[in-house]
Amino acid sequence: MSDRDLKLGIFLQGGGGHWRDPAVAPDGAADIRTYIEAARVGDQAKLDFGFIADSAYISQDSTWPLLSRLEPMTALSAISSVTDHLGLVGTFTTSYSEPFTTARQLASLDKISGGRVGWNAVTSALEGVARNHGGQTLYDHAERYRIADEYIRVVKGLWNSWEDDAFVRDVAANRYVDFDKMHTLDHKGEYFGVQGPLNIERSAQGHPVVFQAGASEAGRDLAARQADAVFSTWTSHGDLASARENYVDWKRRAESYGRNPDHLLILPSITPIVGSTRAQAQEIYEESIRYDDINHALKYLSRYFSFYDFSRFDLDKPLPELGDIGANSFKSTAEYYLRTAKERNLTLRQLALEAANPPGEFVGTATDIADKLSDFFVGGAVDGVILGGTIANIRRFLDDVLPILEDRGLRSGDRTGTTLRENLGLPFPVNTHTRQRVGV
Ligand SMILES: Cc1cc2nc3c(=O)[nH]c(=O)nc-3n(C[C@H](O)[C@H](O)[C@H](O)COP(=O)(O)O)c2cc1C
Numbered sequence: 155m156s157d158r159d160l161k162l163g164i165f166l167q168g169g170g171g172h173w174r175d176p177a178v179a180p181d182g183a184a185d186i187r188t189y190i191e192a193a194r195v196g197d198q199a200k201l202d203f204g205f206i207a208d209s210a211y212i213s214q215d216s217t218w219p220l221l222s223r224l225e226p227m228t229a230l231s232a233i234s235s236v237t238d239h240l241g242l243v244g245t246f247t248t249s250y251s252e253p254f255t256t257a258r259q260l261a262s263l264d265k266i267s268g269g270r271v272g273w274n275a276v277t278s279a280l281e282g283v284a285r286n287h288g289g290q291t292l293y294d295h296a297e298r299y300r301i302a303d304e305y306i307r308v309v310k311g312l313w314n315s316w317e318d319d320a321f322v323r324d325v326a327a328n329r330y331v332d333f334d335k336m337h338t339l340d341h342k343g344e345y346f347g348v349q350g351p352l353n354i355e356r357s358a359q360g361h362p363v364v365f366q367a368g369a370s371e372a373g374r375d376l377a378a379r380q381a382d383a384v385f386s387t388w389t390s391h392g393d394l395a396s397a398r399e400n401y402v403d404w405k406r407r408a409e410s411y412g413r414n415p416d417h418l419l420i421l422p423s424i425t426p427i428v429g430s431t432r433a434q435a436q437e438i439y440e441e442s443i444r445y446d447d448i449n450h451a452l453k454y455l456s457r458y459f460s461f462y463d464f465s466r467f468d469l470d471k472p473l474p475e476l477g478d479i480g481a482n483s484f485k486s487t488a489e490y491y492l493r494t495a496k497e498r499n500l501t502l503r504q505l506a507l508e509a510a511n512p513p514g515e516f517v518g519t520a521t522d523i524a525d526k527l528s529d530f531f532v533g534g535a536v537d538g539v540i541l542g543g544t545i546a547n548i549r550r551f552l553d554d555v556l557p558i559l560e561d562r563g564l565r566s567g568d569r570t571g572t573t574l575r576e577n578l579g580l581p582f583p584v585n586t587h588t589r590q591r592v593g594v
Contacts, residue, residue: 160531160565161419161538161578162556163243164196164548166204166233170425171544172445173218178544183223186232192545193233196240199552200569202577203241203272205385205540206230210250211282215461217453217510227259234267241574243272243365248305249298250278250287254348256305257312260362261354269358269573273309274365274385277302277373279483281460292460295482299372304343306364306380311339313361315351317588337587359573360583369486378407382580383419385540387487388515397535417580420536425543426516426523428550435517438547443511451506458484458491458509469503472496520554524562527555531564 166189168182182188193204206226226244234242242263246256256273264271277298284292293301320335339350366373366381377384384404405415427442429435448469456462460483467473473495480488495505516523530536541548560567571577 158531158537159579160527160559161421162201162565163203163205163241163421163538163540164192164201165423165540165542166192166196166206166229168219168223170542170548172442174445175442175544177546181222183219186224186229189224189229190233190236192548193237193240195545195549195552197237199556200239200567201541201552202538202569203243203270203574204233204237205243205272205274206245207274208245208247209276209278209280209283210247210286211280213282213461215453215456217450217457227263230271231263231266234263234270237270239270239569239572239577241270241272241363241577242267243274243363243574245274245276247276247278247283248302249293250283250289253305253308253346254312254350254352257309257352258354260309261313261352261357264357264359264362265354269360269575271357271359272363272365272383272574274367275302275306275381276367279460279485280457281483292482295370295485296372299368299376301345302376303380304345306376308339308341308343308346308348310361310364310380311341312348312350312352313356314586315339316355317585317591318356318360321355335587356585357573359575360585363574363578363580373486374404374407378404378413378418379411381418383421383537383578386420386422387490388422388424388512388539394529394533394535397530398533401535419538419578419580421538421540422536423540423542424516425512425514425547426541426551426555427514427518427543427547428520428523428554429518432518432522435519436514439514439517442544443507446507446511448503448506451510452502454510455491455506458488464502464506467502470501472499473502473505520558523551523555524558527559528562528564 168188171178173180179185179188196204206229208226212220230242230244260271260273281292284290315337317335320332322329322332336351339348341348363382364380365383365385366377367385368376369386401420404418404420408415408418427435427439429438452464456464459480462479476492491509541551559565575582
């Protein structure tokens, strides 16, 4: 029996899978019913959270699920009213928005949902996002992370505007509020000036949980300073030894900022495909990639390089040396693709197809998948995973793999928490002003 508890999330975005797959709704990315179906599956299985990714730029080079998709805040608001337990994590950028608005909307959704909200704070890696927000060029990578750091500090500061017991609402005494427990931020920084206070009180979980998905040096450092949880890719973890190294690096960084490393959770994404036999699971995987084609795969790959034009290269030859293209985009992911192509002498076709359809790390029988997850969890390489793929495949995971994980004591089936923090085993964030006043 482990004293840790494996965390589980689920992608809500339109159900996952290829739009041409008969098991997938072709318009799922823009249809709230598909998100709600995934959320209900997660809610019933008492998963810890559902997640919606986002970005704010498309062109004819974008892949199909991005061309028309629901904005996370509005989608999560709808989902919150049809779920009871599931945490609701949405992506909101720190590069082209105002921290006051973000703090307010997230805090408001946190109240609506009874303290179930999480914020995936991203820095936006596509050049075109700048052009949709009054700019021409994207801030450079290092500056985006400096902005993000100040932005998150401002948002957290605003979330501390009111102490938990500030709103007295004593009808008999005609006393609505205790203004001694209201705090104005008065932030004047390098990038933002925000007076505050925020016009909404704290929620049942204090304030939303902060997630971060950057994996470069700057991204890791930001997560270590500011985040409660890290989203990562399974490929960046590799084998158990390198996944462990990666995990320890994140935890050490958190410690170096005076934090408890247990309060920074590492959660890679996986796409599990469970079969009655290994051969059957492999068949399901191969069927799922049958719908893909090289044009889609090239678009998928090039987005990580801010839509770099790979069409100038021969599809069936290894990529030439390309220097640091991607350094100002999804930096660590772009570096990973170039590195793996070089190390394994992949052709452009092979690289693109593999990027768009990551080789099935979790394709097998329920026991195979439970074994692999156990190895990585017990081996100290992950704190949990987010489940992606089609709803049919996720259901199979929940029916067949989850009971094994529970039987092995890796995850408790008894999930009584009502807030996202409770689901994730994170402590309640005592309001900074209350802490100063009572000296804790
Ligand atoms: C599971 C996961 C989810 C992500 N979701 C988003 C997202 O919704 N929007 C976005 O712009 N970037 C998203 N990213 C990308 C990261 O924010 C980041 O740009 C990328 O990991 C590269 O990090 P780096 O710039 O620190 O190298 C996600 C990454 C991962 C691993």
